[in-house]
Every structure is written in structure tokens, then in C-alpha cells.
Amino acid sequence: MNIVKHISITRFLAQVVFLLLPTSIVVLFILWNSHHYFTLLQDAWLTQTIYFSVGMFIAFLLAQFRFRFLPIFAALLFALFSMYKLLDNYAIGEFDSFFISVQFMVFAWLFTAGWICGWGLQRYSFFPVILSGLLLILCIILIAKTGNLTSAERLIQYLSPVVLYSIYIVYTNESLRNTEHTSGRFWWRFSKRLIAFCSILLLLFGGILYLMYPEISERVEEYGGGGKDGENQMLETKKDGTVENRESMGMEGHNQRDKNPEPLFCAHIDNYLPGSEIPNPLYLTSFHFTKFDTLTETFERDTALSFSDEFKPDPSKIQLFSTYKDSSRIRNGFSSAHRKTVEVEIYKKRLSPSAFIAPSTSYWVQPITVEREFQKEFSSAYRSKSYVSDLNSAYFIYNSDNPEIVQFQKHRFDELRKAKGYEDVDPTFMSYYTFFPSASQYGKIKSLADSLAAGKTAAIDKVLSIRDYFLARNALGEKTFSYTDNPGVPGLPGASKLMYFLFESKKGYCAYYAGATVFLLRAMGIPSRIVTGFLTVDRSDKNTGWYWFYEDQSHGWVQVYFPEYGWIDFDTTVGNDDAQQSPKPDGTPPMQPPNPVLAVGGEISSIDTAKKIAGLHLHDMIFKDVEFKNLNTDITLDLKVANIWKDSLPLSIHQLLKGEKIMAVSYAEKLKAFSPEKSAVTLLKKLPSLIPIDEVYIKSMDEKVKKEEVTSKLHERPYSYYIKLIAIIALAILLILFSIPTIVYRWYRFKIGRTTNSKEQAYYIYRTATFLLNQLQVDRLQMTPWQFARQVVDLKYGTRFSEFMNVYLKVKYANQEPTERERQMITTFYPVFESTIRSHFKTGKRIVRFLNLNTFIRYYQLPEPEITS
Amino acid sequence: MDTILNETSMEETSTEKIERLILNMEGVIRGKREQIKQVITCLLAKGHILMEDNPGTGKTVLARTLAGSIAGEHTGNATFKRVQFTPDLLPMDLLGTHVFDDSKKEFIFKRGPLFCNVLLADEINRASPKVQSALLECMAEHQITMGEMTYKLEKLFFTIATQNPIEMEGTYPLPAAQLDRFYMKIHFGYVNEDTEMDIYKNYLHISHNLEQIHQVLTLEEVLQLQQQAEDIFVHDEIVRAVSNLVRSTRNHEGITLGASTRSGITFLKCLKAYALVNGRSFVIEDDVNDIAMAVLDHRMMYKNKEAKQNALKQLLTKEMDRLSKLKLF
Structure with missing residues (x-):
């Protein structure tokens, strides 16, 4: 007798989407990482991933149809070998054949690896464990080989996709194998589980990384070598992007x-x-x-x-x-x-x-x-x-x-x-x-x-x-x-x-x-x-x-x-013979500014824009590289030819304000004749009363400091700012998520009060009441609402719910208008019902149950049929 | 006996009449209210009922009680006949036969047990298919054709067939097409512990009740009630639910033979009667839920045991969920 296993297309599709696709993505990631270091891969990581995926898919499909592994695998090997022979015979020229056979080798290896993966994923429930172990080892070898692990970020960047994949694939494989797929709700149930699992996984992983980041980076620095930011052992990059x-x-x-x-x-x-x-x-x-x-x-x-x-x-x-x-x-x-x-x-x-x-x-x-x-x-x-x-x-x-x-x-x-x-x-x-x-x-x-x-x-x-x-x-x-x-x-x-x-x-x-x-x-x-x-x-x-x-x-x-x-x-370091980089070019050297004869610093005490003269309360002075400090005299500056700068922006003399701190520089030839004196006072006496000035720099030290702070903060952002932002957004989403049941309940409640049509009102009362009961985890099981009202709610809480249900069902299905008594019932029922139910639940219990999203979702879901086997 | 009949005034509502019938039957058959209701539903829907269960659960008693509760046209009771089906039973044992009347020098028709108001076809699956089909034809046509003559059955003709589980030895399973004639197939089941204790304590009293059964309805009233059942209002959405259920059985992967259109009509008839039995002039979603299994289950052929247990429940759950969430205004 030929036993044919029933093949569910839903399950097969789910396996392709949830098992094979992520595997392909991780393989893509690993190939993409390794192509940086292995020239053999020739940058064609995308094509190579496709080789792998195709191999995996074919094997998966064949395994699904219960083909035996050994004969099929032997056929594959034979096919690859004959393809190789063909290529070997028909490739023109030595170079071509070498080139093609290298490519073919890469193809053959990847295809075969994919083949084994696909077959294993289909046949053995424990295979994902082996697969993820192998991928992790591969990843670690890659990191070790390239020696590129110099910071915690790198470590996380290299390892976390594979680590996350490992946990994901094991879980997904297990739950795919265990999920009943008799009903059409297979996708819903499965994706619900998967989403919950993935978010918990990400939250845990992210949380651990966020909390442990300093420790991790410390360890990496200690053992992995290198510094936090750069790879150059002789240099370090500062927060503002400069180097020292x-x-x-x-x-x-x-x-x-x-x-x-x-x-x-x-x-x-x-x-x-x-x-x-x-x-x-x-x-x-x-x-x-x-x-x-x-x-x-x-x-x-x-x-x-x-x-x-x-x-x-x-x-x-x-x-x-x-x-x-x-x-x-x-x-x-x-x-x-x-x-x-x-x-x-x-x-x-x-x-x-x-x-x-x-x-x-x-x-x-x-x-x-x-x-x-x-x-x-x-x-x-x-x-x-x-x-x-x-x-x-x-x-x-x-x-x-x-x-x-x-x-x-x-x-x-x-x-x-x-x-x-x-x-x-x-x-x-x-x-x-x-x-x-x-x-x-x-x-x-x-x-x-x-x-x-x-x-x-x-x-x-x-x-x-x-x-x-x-x-x-x-x-x-x-x-x-x-x-x-x-x-x-x-x-x-x-x-x-x-x-x-x-x-x-x-x-x-x-x-x-x-x-x-x-x-x-x-x-x-x-x-x-x-x-x-x-x-x-x-x-x-x-x-x-x-x-x-x-x-x-x-x-x-x-x-x-x-x-x-x-x-x-x-310097005893031997030359680097392997260095193949072309010599780096020299740029155009900057023009050297003339050596200032005099530089004075102080506050502007007066300014005459017409004559272009300014009085300066002198604090310090440099004359021919001799510095005089803590002066307290007034001098007059001649600003006729002066360029005025503020933070490398040119200003006009009109924008120069009294009280501003400036540094004035003079390159004047006529000052060069003077020789620096021992005392500033004697020197100032010798200098002309109107000192010619070529450049004025308005000091904005405070602003400069602020600016530096701003830039350093900007550079800090990627580490804490975005994490905080994401955390806040996640928190907000969570808050909204958990308040959904309450919001929906309030909405139904609001709808009751809004309508006067007794048919509509009865419907909303019915919805509100069942929603409330569901959210408070009074389980309806497989009962119809009416049975539920009669057999559970009224018995347990002493309400008149079944009476209401009678009226509601009449309003809903009968071709008669409700009587006055029934109308009365509809309008007065809910407040009493709500308070009775409330009195049976403690406030804390009510709040906790209203936060439960699972019960909320269950309300809108098909009740699970009682399955007997 | 008669006193009770006289006391009932003409203004009595149908609900009260049915309630009286149920109560009367409950005096004999304990703890089976739902089954009694279903039997009455079939009676009012002008159908027939098949009861499947182990021997000794009260099937025969139920049939006898029902017959005893109805006052006949001519005699005291509605006529009740019981036929024990055996493998050697022949069709003419049921229908009757022509015998030669010496005095008139002609063949006269000797009526079989089929000419009655309530027929109990006990252990129907023990008889050969030939006998089964003869019976089922009468159930559908309400008449018997013998040679050139056609004999009408009684206006009220209600068959209660009982059947032992197919697994038991020496049974012929009913063909699917014939099963379809039964409006409902119900499982009697054992009573719960308290009721069973009650039965043991009062068995003398109960058997006395059976002997002294009161007639609570006249044949005429039953026919009236049957007429009333036809006038019950069915909302379009309930009709849609019936249609959905029936149609979905044809596409379910666990069901090899789905429900027919005739079974849909039967379903509707039963729903109406069931609503009336429950004292309503309209059908509600719970009616669908309550009788769907009884109406549909025996008409279906399932792929395997698992599907037999779950497939219809699944479809029903889905349809009931749709109905319960329906916004009808």
C-alpha cells in the first residue's frame, strides 16, 4: 500500500516564509560580511545567497514529497560533477576555465549547503539547533579571521543577527510543528505567537544590550583589543569627530x-x-x-x-x-x-x-x-x-x-x-x-x-x-x-x-x-x-x-x-613591502598669515564709526612675541584698514559694539621699528597714540564653549538619544495597547447612551455586556450568548441578563415591535447590570483584567470549538 | 381522563398546550426535557424521528407516553402501534395484506400496523433493507399502494424509530437516502445520577403513570399546532444561517457527503416547530444551535471518526459566532 502523507499547502507556505526566508536572510548577512575579506567570493553576495536559497528550496520541496535523501543527494552530486566536467571541457582558454571553475566551486558549495539545510529543516525538528550552531560558529570564525572586532558595537553588529536568528528559528520551527492547522485560523494563531515571541526576544535582547552596554564594551576593549571607537591603534577619534x-x-x-x-x-x-x-x-x-x-x-x-x-x-x-x-x-x-x-x-x-x-x-x-x-x-x-x-x-x-x-x-x-x-x-x-x-x-x-x-x-x-x-x-x-x-x-x-x-x-x-x-x-x-x-x-x-x-x-x-x-x-619599523596604495597627494598649502607685530586684547570702551577709531580698555598685549599681561590702560585703535571678524564672518565697523571683547592685530611696518621694552607702560608710551590695526577678532568664547557642547551632544545622540526615543515610543505604544480594552468598552458604553432606537440600543447593550464579561474573564466557552446568560451569568451574579437576552433576541429576530415593558427593560437594564457585575469584582482585579489584551482579542475571535479526538 | 380535556378551554394558548404535553410526558420520562422537546418538535414539523441509543434508556416508553397523551378521534387514545423489527420481518407484516373474504367472495385489505397515529418502529436497523425502505416510503408519502389500491394513512402519522448503535451485532445500517427521511436523529443517553436515583425510588409510581397516562391534547389540537408551526416567523438571517450551514457541509474536507437542499427545508421546518415548542412566534439563533446537530448530523457521511465528532460542530460554531455578532438594524 502506498502511504501518501497529506500535504498541507498552508503549512508548507508557512514553512517557506517563516523558516526558509529568514535562513536566507541570515546567510545573506554572513556572505555580505565575509565578502569584505574573502576575494574568492568576488562581491557577488546576492547571487550567492540565491544559489543557497534555491538549493534549500528544492531540497525542502523534495523532502516534503518524501523523497529519500541519499539517492537524491547522490543525484545532486552527480549533476554537479557532470556540470563541472562540461564546464571544464567547453570553457575556452586557461584563464576562463579557471575563472569559471572557481565560480562553479562557490556555486556548488553553496548550493549543496543550501540543499542540506533545506532537507534538514523539512525532515528533522532538531535541525535548526544544529544549523544555528553552525552559523554561530561560522560567524565567530569570521570575526576571528578578519580580526575586525574592535568595539562592542562591532561585536553586536556581527553577532546579534545570528544570535537572534538562532533563537527565532528554533522557536518558529517548534511552534510550526506543533500548531494545529485544521482551521483557517492557522495563520492568525501562528503569527500571533510569532509576533509575541519576537517582540519579547527583541525587548530582552535590546534591554540587555542597553543595560549591559558599558560592561560589554569594557570587556570587548579589554579582550577584543582596540578602543571604543576607532581601529587605528595609534589614533583615537574624539566625540566631535576629530582625531588625536x-x-x-x-x-x-x-x-x-x-x-x-x-x-x-x-x-x-x-x-x-x-x-x-x-x-x-x-x-x-x-x-x-x-x-x-x-x-x-x-x-x-x-x-x-x-x-x-x-x-x-x-x-x-x-x-x-x-x-x-x-x-x-x-x-x-x-x-x-x-x-x-x-x-x-x-x-x-x-x-x-x-x-x-x-x-x-x-x-x-x-x-x-x-x-x-x-x-x-x-x-x-x-x-x-x-x-x-x-x-x-x-x-x-x-x-x-x-x-x-x-x-x-x-x-x-x-x-x-x-x-x-x-x-x-x-x-x-x-x-x-x-x-x-x-x-x-x-x-x-x-x-x-x-x-x-x-x-x-x-x-x-x-x-x-x-x-x-x-x-x-x-x-x-x-x-x-x-x-x-x-x-x-x-x-x-x-x-x-x-x-x-x-x-x-x-x-x-x-x-x-x-x-x-x-x-x-x-x-x-x-x-x-x-x-x-x-x-x-x-x-x-x-x-x-x-x-x-x-x-x-x-x-x-x-x-x-x-x-x-x-x-x-x-625609527626601526621596517618598510611595508605589501603596501600597494598609491602615494597620497599633497594638497595646496595654506597661505601663511604675516607674523603680527602687535596683538592687543581688551574691551571696546568707545567707538567712532565716522573716524573709524575705537578706544580699547587694554587687558593684555603681545608685541613681537613678548607678552604683557594684566594691563589696565586705555589705548586708541585706528580701524581704517581693519577687517573685523566674528567667528570667521566678516563684519563692518558699524556692527562693532561698545563693551565687546576683542583681539586686535597689527602687521604695520611702522610698528616694527620699535623694540619690545621690559615694561608695557614704557612700550605704550613709545608707540604712536593712534595704533594702526589690520584685523579685529571679536571674541565669543562663551558661545564657542556652548557650540562645542552642542556638537558633542549631537554626536552623543546615536548612543543614548535614539535608544531613549525608541524606549519612549515603545512605552507609548505599549500604553496605548494596554488601554485599548478600556477605550473600546467606554466606546460601547457611549454608544448605548447615544441611541434612542431600541433595536440599536439593545444591540449595544448586548455588546457592552458581553464585552465586559469577556474582559472580566467570565468565560462563555462554547455556549451561545443566551445559554451563557441563563446558565452562567444570572446564576453566578444574580443579574437579569437572560431576561434581557430574551428581549434582545426578540428585537433582533422577530417581526414584531417590542412592547412598552420590553422597551422599559432595555433602557433600564444596563446600569443595574454593570453595577451588579462590578460589585462582584474588586477594583484591582477589574483593572488588571482590563489590561489583558489576550482576553480582548478573544472577544472578537471565533470561540474555539471543542475538539474531541 | 375526560375531565382534564373538558377543563381546557379554547382560549388556551399553544404555548400552554405544548407545556402541558411536555409536563405530562415528563411525569413518565424523567430528566429528558430536551429530548421530549425534540420529539414534539418533529411531531409538530410533520416529520418523523429516529432515536439511537442502547437498549433500556426509555425510547419505547417515550413513544408510548406520547401516543397516550393524545386523545384519538374514535377511540380513547390516539392509536399507538408498536412493531418490533426483526431480520425475518416482511413488508406485508407492516403494511397489511389482502385476505379472501369468504362471505363476500372477494379480497379485502387487512390493514397492517402502519395504520395508526403514532408508530414505534423498534430497532429499525435489525430489519432487512427491504422492510426499512417500505416503511420509509410510507413515511414520506403518507399512503400505501397495494396493487391497484391506494390506502391513505392517518392524518396524524408520526413514526418514532429506534435504533441500536450500528456497531452492535446483527444490524443493517440504514441507507443514507433513507436516513434523510427522518427529520431528526436524537441520542437518548443515560440520565444523570440524581434522576436515576429518583427513577429507582419511584419506579412503581412511574410505571403506574405509564398505565394511567392522561390524554392532554386531542388529535385535532395536534393538527392545529402543526398548522401553527408553519406560521412561525423566520428572519432572513436565520434562513441565511441555515443555508450557510447546509452549503458549508458540502465543502468541508472532513465530510464526504454533505447535506441536501431537502435537509435545509427540513431544518427550517424543525426550527419553526422548535420555536413554537419553546413558546415563541419567531426563530432565534439559539434554536439553530440547539437542533442543528440533531437535524443535520445523521444526513452526513464523514471521512473518519475524528471528522464525525468535530466537523459539524466546527461549522456550527462559526455560524453561531456570525449570528451572535450580527448587527440587525
């Missing part, structure tokens, strides 16, 4: 550089090779990392260091044209030979306004204005002065062919060989900068250092030996050390990343090379530290001295101390 160097440097196993093709800033470095016109780019330093945390293997700043030469002003907090100077930095730099002052101007684009970077050793900063036509491009600018060694240069990694540079390299090493030993250096300084962790695991570094330094006396030679160690090639002429942004982490948890890099993987980015170098140097007894900042790349000779900086130029390197010569930059 990080304040610590670890070896995280991966480094995502080059996120944004926009340059960060441009710099004008006024430095040349000694005795020539060839520009000598310098490294721009941001932070000094002098400490090492052995536990986390992180290099850290030491802000408590008494002899620090790290100069960290905040240019955004210094008044325009004011100068801030700290000569103790030069003192702490302990250098005297071959030093000179170099001026560097930084024009910031995306670099944080508060960031300060300059060649070491910097000691002076002055925020300057950006010329009008460049203001759109550059947000702010400052000038800095650094006490720089002649021997310092960014030319340590590029071995330029230029003979003059080769000559210079040779010269600087020769010069540094003359440096004295470290015997006379302050022992505190020496012990601090040569501190080497005593942990035994670093002993191997010590022995490597000893072998490298063997036979070398001069510190510079030891430094060069480390550089040569990194650049060494093996017997086959292959480089032993290479550059990678994804060096990975050692397989053993807790193993030293530094040791892993130096002795095993030999691959890494700047943090690894700098870290290893500093360890080797300190093992050799040479005082050294890590600094971070930006490496200057000399790409153009069009604009001498102008350099452009992109995100991938954020860098970490080593500074070595030589007695008398001070700290000198050495």
Missing part, C-alpha cells in the same frame, strides 16, 4: 590604518639639512611613553616624571596670538650640542583642536589665524618652536638615493659616535630610562641584546645593530622581519606579545618594532623611550617644507638619549 594620538600604546595584534582618505593636517617645517637647501623632515611628537606595564604589555605616559621634556599645551585653550612657553622643557631635554630652534606651523583639518604635536623638544606655542580663503579647509592653526637637533631627521627609514642625504646619514652617525659615554649622566635619569623589567621571560631579549651589542662600544653603533637586525635577510635573501597591520596574537593566552613578535612571528606594526627596540636598547643600557606622533613623509618638492599628514602616518618610534646631543629620533 592615543595616550597609551599596546600590542593589540591588529591595527586598522588608513580609515579615512582625508588628511589630518598639514605642517610647515622650516628645517633643512645642515649647510644645504634640502628640506629635512622631522618627526612630529605627541606623547612620550616612558613606562611599560608588564601585565598588559602597554607602554604608558608618566605624567609625574620630574625631568620630563614632554611639552603638552592645549592650543584650543590659548588665546589667539597669545604665546605659551615652557623653557623648562629645554632644560629637561639635557642637550646642548648641535641644537637650534625650528619653527613649525600646523594647520589642522581633522586633527583635534586640542592636540599639540611638534618635533621634540618643543617649548613654545602660539595659536594663529588661518587665512580667510583657507578657513573652510583648515579649522585652526598654531605655530610652535622646538629646540631641535641638527642630527635629527625623518630620514632613517627611507634610504634615499640622494647623495646629499646619504652623506648626511653618514655625517650624523659619525657625529653621534663622538658622544660621550653615559658615565656622567645623572644616575636617576639613567636608571629611569634604562629600566628593564626583571621578569624572567624577558631574559631572552637580554641575551639577544648582548649578542647584537657584542664588540660595539658607541651607543649609535648599538642602535644601528638593532636596525640591521630588523633589516637582516636570511640565507635565501628573504627578509626576516616584515611589516603587517595584523600580526595576530600568540596562540597561548597570556603569552608575551613582545616575545612572540621578536622570536616567533617576526611580523608587526610600529608598536611592535618600537617596543622591541626599546627593550633591546634598555637591555644594552642605553636610555631610550617610545614616542608617538606622526611620521613625516617627504612626497613633494613643489612646496618646500610643506608636509601632509594622513591617518596612516600616525606612528610610534624610539628616541635615544645621547649625552650633550639630547634625545634623537630613531
Whole structure:
């Protein structure tokens, strides 16, 4: 006998819509994620999902018709194999056949995977568990492979669809298998369950994420590596979207550089090779990392260091044209030979306004204005002065062919060989900068250092030996050390990343090379530290001295101390041979504003728009870079040629108001003749009584602060604002939802009072009464309303409901008009009935039952027939 | 006996008459008000009734009580005949036969038990199909044709057939077409515990009641009531409900043979009579709910046992839900 299982089209459709479709979507998501990293997939994630889905659907359909798995699967494999053979024979050319067979392989794998999925989903109730487990594993492998997990958001973004899918598919599969489908209400019942389940799932998931987000991101930061927002290990993105160097440097196993093709800033470095016109780019330093945390293997700043030469002003907090100077930095730099002052101007684009970077050793900063036509491009600018060694240069990694540079390299090493030993250096300084962790695991570094330094006396030679160690090639002429942004982490948890890099993987980015170098140097007894900042790349000779900086130029390197010569930059990171990006272009450098002779700040005490003269109550003054503060005199400004600015908007003199705080700048030639005096009073006496002014900046510091707050708030929005908004909307929807039964009841009640037609009135009383009883969970079961009234309501609550029902049914079905007594019954029935029913239910119980949406829905639903089997 | 008849005045309403009949029957048959009502419904709808249940549940007593409650034209009681159907029963045992009258030298027709007002066809499914069909034809035509002669049955001819469950041995199931002739098929069922206790305590009294049954209605009154039942008002929506129910049985996947149009008409007739039995001059939705199963169930052929139990209930629930939510103004 041939047993044919009855195939329900409804159930089949439901399975296709609720099981296969979501599976396809999740597969689409995974393919879409992986196509970023596997070129094999060739970006055709949509087509590939279709392969998978078609395979799944066909298998599902065949399984529905009870085909046996093995013969059908064998047929599939045979079909795929013969298709492959066909392709192999007919493809023209070697390239084509390779190309097509790769595509075919992808197709075959996906189709087969889909096939198995479809078959499993149809045949086995436990299959979704296996499937979701496999998908989760796949997802985790994907995250691990790409190493792209650097923040909690990423984690959630990658994992949550698959996690949600897993729970969904298991539940849906189960309930699809368990739902009776004998009636037409299958869809309704099923979707009701599904919607309830999904909303609970989402609420739970969202709630957990919302509440636990800080913890999750903390954990991810701790174990997943990276920071909260960026992927670049050397940079961090601030809330306002600007970028700054990080304040610590670890070896995280991966480094995502080059996120944004926009340059960060441009710099004008006024430095040349000694005795020539060839520009000598310098490294721009941001932070000094002098400490090492052995536990986390992180290099850290030491802000408590008494002899620090790290100069960290905040240019955004210094008044325009004011100068801030700290000569103790030069003192702490302990250098005297071959030093000179170099001026560097930084024009910031995306670099944080508060960031300060300059060649070491910097000691002076002055925020300057950006010329009008460049203001759109550059947000702010400052000038800095650094006490720089002649021997310092960014030319340590590029071995330029230029003979003059080769000559210079040779010269600087020769010069540094003359440096004295470290015997006379302050022992505190020496012990601090040569501190080497005593942990035994670093002993191997010590022995490597000893072998490298063997036979070398001069510190510079030891430094060069480390550089040569990194650049060494093996017997086959292959480089032993290479550059990678994804060096990975050692397989053993807790193993030293530094040791892993130096002795095993030999691959890494700047943090690894700098870290290893500093360890080797300190093992050799040479005082050294890590600094971070930006490496200057000399790409153009069009604009001498102008350099452009992109995100991938954020860098970490080593500074070595030589007695008398001070700290000198050495970058031991090997070049990245795999880098295939075209060199980034230099932009048009901004026009440098003339150096102001005089800048005065104060309040306008009087203004004469006709003569274009303004009186100023002077607070502070800068004359030829000499600053005079806390002045309290009045001067007169000549504004005939002055441009007036407020927040980079030009104003006319009429808009200048009395009492406004301004900063007035003068480039006047005739003021250049005066020399800065010791006292402001004597200087002001010498200056002409009517001081010519070229530019007036109206200060709006308060507004500026406010603006910053607004922008930072705007950027905070995605994290809390939208979540709150969604929460409020969800709450409102919930509130409305739960008050629906009450609203509907009130509406029916209102309808009773509204009509005078006894037929209509009777209908609404009937509806209201049954609604009330239903909502109070007095179950009608399979009874007709009349039976219900007689057998339940009247018996239980002592009402006259059946009497009313008699009248109502008569009014409804009879061809007679109701009698006067019956009319009376209709009009007086409801209030009494309602109060009687109410008296049987406590207020709290009534409220709770009126919140129950399930009973509400049941009122409008077909009562479930009693099924006996 | 007669005193009771005399006391009833002509102004007595039909409701009171029916109530009297019911009460009278309830004196003998305890705890079966709904079944009594259904039997009276069939009587008033000019139909016949089939009762299916195990032996000893009171089917015969009910039939006897009904017959005893009605006063006949000529004799004291309405004529009540009982035929026990057996496999060897022949049609002429029912209809009657021509016998030769020696004195007149001709064949005269000797009337069978069919010529009566209330016929109890006991265990109808034990007789051969031949006998069954002979009976059912008379039920439909109200007349007997024997050779050239046609004999009219009584004006009031009401058959109460009883049947043991088909599963019992030695039974011939009634053909579907013949089942259709019965307006209703009701299940008698056992009485509940209290009633059963009551019956045991008073069985002597009850059997006495059966002997001494009062005649509460005349044959004429029954015929009048039958006429009144036809005048009961049926709302269009009730008609629609009947139509919906009947039609939906034809499309249900669990039902292989649905209800016919004739069964729809029967349904309407029964509804009217049932409303009258309940003392109403109009049909309400509850009437549909109360008798739908009894009217329709035995006309249907089901795919399986599960469908037999649920299919019609399902359709009825749906239709009743529609009616209960109907806005009629």
C-alpha cells in the first residue's frame, strides 16, 4: 500500500516564509560580511545567497514529497560533477576555465549547503539547533579571521543577527510543528505567537544590550583589543569627530590604518639639512611613553616624571596670538650640542583642536589665524618652536638615493659616535630610562641584546645593530622581519606579545618594532623611550617644507638619549613591502598669515564709526612675541584698514559694539621699528597714540564653549538619544495597547447612551455586556450568548441578563415591535447590570483584567470549538 | 381522563398546550426535557424521528407516553402501534395484506400496523433493507399502494424509530437516502445520577403513570399546532444561517457527503416547530444551535471518526459566532 502523507499547502507556505526566508536572510548577512575579506567570493553576495536559497528550496520541496535523501543527494552530486566536467571541457582558454571553475566551486558549495539545510529543516525538528550552531560558529570564525572586532558595537553588529536568528528559528520551527492547522485560523494563531515571541526576544535582547552596554564594551576593549571607537591603534577619534594620538600604546595584534582618505593636517617645517637647501623632515611628537606595564604589555605616559621634556599645551585653550612657553622643557631635554630652534606651523583639518604635536623638544606655542580663503579647509592653526637637533631627521627609514642625504646619514652617525659615554649622566635619569623589567621571560631579549651589542662600544653603533637586525635577510635573501597591520596574537593566552613578535612571528606594526627596540636598547643600557606622533613623509618638492599628514602616518618610534646631543629620533619599523596604495597627494598649502607685530586684547570702551577709531580698555598685549599681561590702560585703535571678524564672518565697523571683547592685530611696518621694552607702560608710551590695526577678532568664547557642547551632544545622540526615543515610543505604544480594552468598552458604553432606537440600543447593550464579561474573564466557552446568560451569568451574579437576552433576541429576530415593558427593560437594564457585575469584582482585579489584551482579542475571535479526538 | 380535556378551554394558548404535553410526558420520562422537546418538535414539523441509543434508556416508553397523551378521534387514545423489527420481518407484516373474504367472495385489505397515529418502529436497523425502505416510503408519502389500491394513512402519522448503535451485532445500517427521511436523529443517553436515583425510588409510581397516562391534547389540537408551526416567523438571517450551514457541509474536507437542499427545508421546518415548542412566534439563533446537530448530523457521511465528532460542530460554531455578532438594524 502506498502511504501518501497529506500535504498541507498552508503549512508548507508557512514553512517557506517563516523558516526558509529568514535562513536566507541570515546567510545573506554572513556572505555580505565575509565578502569584505574573502576575494574568492568576488562581491557577488546576492547571487550567492540565491544559489543557497534555491538549493534549500528544492531540497525542502523534495523532502516534503518524501523523497529519500541519499539517492537524491547522490543525484545532486552527480549533476554537479557532470556540470563541472562540461564546464571544464567547453570553457575556452586557461584563464576562463579557471575563472569559471572557481565560480562553479562557490556555486556548488553553496548550493549543496543550501540543499542540506533545506532537507534538514523539512525532515528533522532538531535541525535548526544544529544549523544555528553552525552559523554561530561560522560567524565567530569570521570575526576571528578578519580580526575586525574592535568595539562592542562591532561585536553586536556581527553577532546579534545570528544570535537572534538562532533563537527565532528554533522557536518558529517548534511552534510550526506543533500548531494545529485544521482551521483557517492557522495563520492568525501562528503569527500571533510569532509576533509575541519576537517582540519579547527583541525587548530582552535590546534591554540587555542597553543595560549591559558599558560592561560589554569594557570587556570587548579589554579582550577584543582596540578602543571604543576607532581601529587605528595609534589614533583615537574624539566625540566631535576629530582625531588625536592615543595616550597609551599596546600590542593589540591588529591595527586598522588608513580609515579615512582625508588628511589630518598639514605642517610647515622650516628645517633643512645642515649647510644645504634640502628640506629635512622631522618627526612630529605627541606623547612620550616612558613606562611599560608588564601585565598588559602597554607602554604608558608618566605624567609625574620630574625631568620630563614632554611639552603638552592645549592650543584650543590659548588665546589667539597669545604665546605659551615652557623653557623648562629645554632644560629637561639635557642637550646642548648641535641644537637650534625650528619653527613649525600646523594647520589642522581633522586633527583635534586640542592636540599639540611638534618635533621634540618643543617649548613654545602660539595659536594663529588661518587665512580667510583657507578657513573652510583648515579649522585652526598654531605655530610652535622646538629646540631641535641638527642630527635629527625623518630620514632613517627611507634610504634615499640622494647623495646629499646619504652623506648626511653618514655625517650624523659619525657625529653621534663622538658622544660621550653615559658615565656622567645623572644616575636617576639613567636608571629611569634604562629600566628593564626583571621578569624572567624577558631574559631572552637580554641575551639577544648582548649578542647584537657584542664588540660595539658607541651607543649609535648599538642602535644601528638593532636596525640591521630588523633589516637582516636570511640565507635565501628573504627578509626576516616584515611589516603587517595584523600580526595576530600568540596562540597561548597570556603569552608575551613582545616575545612572540621578536622570536616567533617576526611580523608587526610600529608598536611592535618600537617596543622591541626599546627593550633591546634598555637591555644594552642605553636610555631610550617610545614616542608617538606622526611620521613625516617627504612626497613633494613643489612646496618646500610643506608636509601632509594622513591617518596612516600616525606612528610610534624610539628616541635615544645621547649625552650633550639630547634625545634623537630613531625609527626601526621596517618598510611595508605589501603596501600597494598609491602615494597620497599633497594638497595646496595654506597661505601663511604675516607674523603680527602687535596683538592687543581688551574691551571696546568707545567707538567712532565716522573716524573709524575705537578706544580699547587694554587687558593684555603681545608685541613681537613678548607678552604683557594684566594691563589696565586705555589705548586708541585706528580701524581704517581693519577687517573685523566674528567667528570667521566678516563684519563692518558699524556692527562693532561698545563693551565687546576683542583681539586686535597689527602687521604695520611702522610698528616694527620699535623694540619690545621690559615694561608695557614704557612700550605704550613709545608707540604712536593712534595704533594702526589690520584685523579685529571679536571674541565669543562663551558661545564657542556652548557650540562645542552642542556638537558633542549631537554626536552623543546615536548612543543614548535614539535608544531613549525608541524606549519612549515603545512605552507609548505599549500604553496605548494596554488601554485599548478600556477605550473600546467606554466606546460601547457611549454608544448605548447615544441611541434612542431600541433595536440599536439593545444591540449595544448586548455588546457592552458581553464585552465586559469577556474582559472580566467570565468565560462563555462554547455556549451561545443566551445559554451563557441563563446558565452562567444570572446564576453566578444574580443579574437579569437572560431576561434581557430574551428581549434582545426578540428585537433582533422577530417581526414584531417590542412592547412598552420590553422597551422599559432595555433602557433600564444596563446600569443595574454593570453595577451588579462590578460589585462582584474588586477594583484591582477589574483593572488588571482590563489590561489583558489576550482576553480582548478573544472577544472578537471565533470561540474555539471543542475538539474531541 | 375526560375531565382534564373538558377543563381546557379554547382560549388556551399553544404555548400552554405544548407545556402541558411536555409536563405530562415528563411525569413518565424523567430528566429528558430536551429530548421530549425534540420529539414534539418533529411531531409538530410533520416529520418523523429516529432515536439511537442502547437498549433500556426509555425510547419505547417515550413513544408510548406520547401516543397516550393524545386523545384519538374514535377511540380513547390516539392509536399507538408498536412493531418490533426483526431480520425475518416482511413488508406485508407492516403494511397489511389482502385476505379472501369468504362471505363476500372477494379480497379485502387487512390493514397492517402502519395504520395508526403514532408508530414505534423498534430497532429499525435489525430489519432487512427491504422492510426499512417500505416503511420509509410510507413515511414520506403518507399512503400505501397495494396493487391497484391506494390506502391513505392517518392524518396524524408520526413514526418514532429506534435504533441500536450500528456497531452492535446483527444490524443493517440504514441507507443514507433513507436516513434523510427522518427529520431528526436524537441520542437518548443515560440520565444523570440524581434522576436515576429518583427513577429507582419511584419506579412503581412511574410505571403506574405509564398505565394511567392522561390524554392532554386531542388529535385535532395536534393538527392545529402543526398548522401553527408553519406560521412561525423566520428572519432572513436565520434562513441565511441555515443555508450557510447546509452549503458549508458540502465543502468541508472532513465530510464526504454533505447535506441536501431537502435537509435545509427540513431544518427550517424543525426550527419553526422548535420555536413554537419553546413558546415563541419567531426563530432565534439559539434554536439553530440547539437542533442543528440533531437535524443535520445523521444526513452526513464523514471521512473518519475524528471528522464525525468535530466537523459539524466546527461549522456550527462559526455560524453561531456570525449570528451572535450580527448587527440587525
